[in-house]
Amino acid sequence: MVMQTLILQENKRLEFQTLKDxxxxxxxRNRLGQFATxxxxxxxxxxxxxxxxxxxxxxxxxxxxxxxxxxxxxxxLKMMKNRSFQQACGxxxxxxxxxxxxxVWGQSHLRLECGDFTRLTPPEEQEKFNFVVCNPPYxxxxxxxxxxxxxxxxxxxxLGIKLSGLAGLYCYFMLYTDAWLEKxxxxxxxxxxxxxxxxxxxxxxxxxxxxxxxxxxxxxxPDDVQFTDALVSSAVVVFKKVRPSGDHNAxxxxxxxxxxxxxxxxxPIHQLSINGKWxxxxxxxxxxxxxxxxxxxxxEIKRGLATGDNRFFILSREELEQHQLDHREDFFTPxxxxxxxxxxxxxxxxxxxxxxxxxPLFLLNCSxxxxxxxxNHPQLVKYLEQGEKEGIHHKYLCVHRQPWYSQExxxxxxxxxxxxxxxxxxxxxxxxFILNHSNAIVTNSYLAMYPKQExxxxxxxxxxxxxxxxxxxxxxxxxxxxxxxxxxxxxxKLEPKEMAEVDVTSAAEKLGMLQDVSxxxxxx
Numbered sequence: 252m253v254m255q256t257l258i259l260q261e262n263k264r265l266e267f268q269t270l271k272d273x274x275x276x277x278x279x280r281n282r283l284g285q286f287a288t289x290x291x292x293x294x295x296x297x298x299x300x301x302x303x304x305x306x307x308x309x310x311x312x313x314x315x316x317x318x319x320x321x322x323x324x325x326x327x328l329k330m331m332k333n334r335s336f337q338q339a340c341g342x343x344x345x346x347x348x349x350x351x352x353x354x355v356w357g358q359s360h361l362r363l364e365c366g367d368f369t370r371l372t373p374p375e376e377q378e379k380f381n382f383v384v385c386n387p388p389y390x391x392x393x394x395x396x397x398x399x400x401x402x403x404x405x406x407x408x409x410l411g412i413k414l415s416g417l418a419g420l421y422c423y424f425m426l427y428t429d430a431w432l433e434k435x436x437x438x439x440x441x442x443x444x445x446x447x448x449x450x451x452x453x454x455x456x457x458x459x460x461x462x463x464x465x466x467x468x469x470x471x472x473p474d475d476v477q478f479t480d481a482l483v484s485s486a487v488v489v490f491k492k493v494r495p496s497g498d499h500n501a502x503x504x505x506x507x508x509x510x511x512x513x514x515x516x517x518x519p520i521h522q523l524s525i526n527g528k529w530x531x532x533x534x535x536x537x538x539x540x541x542x543x544x545x546x547x548x549x550x551e552i553k554r555g556l557a558t559g560d561n562r563f564f565i566l567s568r569e570e571l572e573q574h575q576l577d578h579r580e581d582f583f584t585p586x587x588x589x590x591x592x593x594x595x596x597x598x599x600x601x602x603x604x605x606x607x608x609x610x611p612l613f614l615l616n617c618s619x620x621x622x623x624x625x626x627n628h629p630q631l632v633k634y635l636e637q638g639e640k641e642g643i644h645h646k647y648l649c650v651h652r653q654p655w656y657s658q659e660x661x662x663x664x665x666x667x668x669x670x671x672x673x674x675x676x677x678x679x680x681x682x683x684f685i686l687n688h689s690n691a692i693v694t695n696s697y698l699a700m701y702p703k704q705e706x707x708x709x710x711x712x713x714x715x716x717x718x719x720x721x722x723x724x725x726x727x728x729x730x731x732x733x734x735x736x737x738x739x740x741x742x743x744k745l746e747p748k749e750m751a752e753v754d755v756t757s758a759a760e761k762l763g764m765l766q767d768v769s770x771x772x773x774x775x
Contacts, residue, residue, distance in 0.1 A: 379432060
């Protein structure tokens with residue numbers, strides 16, 4: 252009878268969840284970070300945490316600070332199998348989801364509160380919880396108000412944790428919950444796996460390494476997106492609130508489910524670096540070979556230019572003609588289109604340095620005072636005035652430039668690499684290297700690779716240029732992916748510092764050409 256009641260409640264909960272989700276656009280739910288936990292995953296997480304608990308079931312005090320409609324609570328009731336427990340509490344900030352949860356669980360053994368969890372006063376020691384599970388709101392940093400961000404950072408500072416301004420709300424949620432969790436209590440978090448690699452994840456990794464005993468991190472395969480409405484690669488983090496012992500080991504697993512991962516192994520906690528990429532311990536083999544040649548040894552690598560508004564500052568020849576502007580003027584620079592529109596691997600040049608493309612593009616980059624432009628270039632003034640009417644000069648990057656229509660100075664690079672990409676039916680590699688013979692620069696959808704002096708001398712020989720292009724595009728995907736980061740749906744990304752760490756010696760060894768590459772790298 253009890254199980255039948257639970258099934259009815261869960262069905263009712265799912266109906267409310269679907270209804271409330273449809274009442275808001277995906278864009279709005281993205282802004283609020285509202286992504287419901289899939290029922291099967293909620294059950295797996297709760298079952299796993301219960302398997303770790305040594306607390307008498309009758310003494311369990313359940314808590315979910317981002318309750319939603321109660322996916323974890325529903326899973327908890329099911330996994331408890333009619334056994335009694337001491338207490339259950341949930342917090343939900345959104346009145347609509349709170350109302351739905353009350354309709355479902357109003358008659359159950361649950362204390363539910365509507366409010367902002369980050370502003371609530373933690374309970375007294377004897378009232379704290381020993382079983383915390385949470386899928387915190389995935390609110391990105393730019394959707395957090397400056398006032399709230401400052402408040403959150405001050406709270407983290409009191410814990411001795413420094414969190415970057417780029418941290419999402421889920422990072423703060425984990426730290427706020429520390430005051431609600433009793434000593435030796437268990438806590439499980441379903442969060443974006445990006446914290447394992449990104450710089451803003453350093454504070455969370457410090458918390459997991461030093462303030463609690465990290466028990467398990469399971470990262471789902473990037474191709475196995477847990478949330479159909481959010482492109483994030485998810486991880487489950489489980490820990491006990493007690494300082495780790497010197498010989499404590501944490502379990503890392505990857506792929507498959509929590510109980511049946513594709514890979515799993517233990518790592519001594521003292522070997523974890525809060526500045527390191529923890530994803531390398533999750534489904535990525537460590538490269539123990541000696542690193543003799545890194546891309547950073549051969550190239551200075553920079554992200555491409557951020558224009559402030561590509562639509563306004565980047566113009567085709569047709570658009571230039573429409574506004575009676577001349578691309579031959581000094582304030583126009585050739586620029587490559589987005590990687591998704593680039594088919595060529597080698598960019599040839601005409602006699603003026605313009606890339607030979609079907610529709611070449613030009614970047615407006617003028618540092619002349621407006622008065623000078625008004626006197627000498629009346630058509631450009633008209634175009635700039637049109638931009639001001641559209642509010643381009645008030646955009647973030649433009650506001651911080653003098654004059655607002657100027658750009659950061661960049662010189663063309665000999666090699667470019669797409670900045671972000673994914674595998675597909677038509678592409679066996681998420682990244683692509685391009686050899687550039689033109690004067691074109693690139694936007695920040697590319698990485699620009701400037702050969703260092705020794706390499707630059709060697710690349711005066713076109714055969715060396717072609718050799719290096721073929722070599723870069725022949726790098727096995729894992730060689731690059733081991734240094735980068737991954738998002739849901741198999742989206743991969745490389746920052747300049749990450750690209751610089753790519754071990755080209757290892758890649759050459761896999762291709763059976765270690766001797767040649769080592770020799771060429773030395774000669775370069």
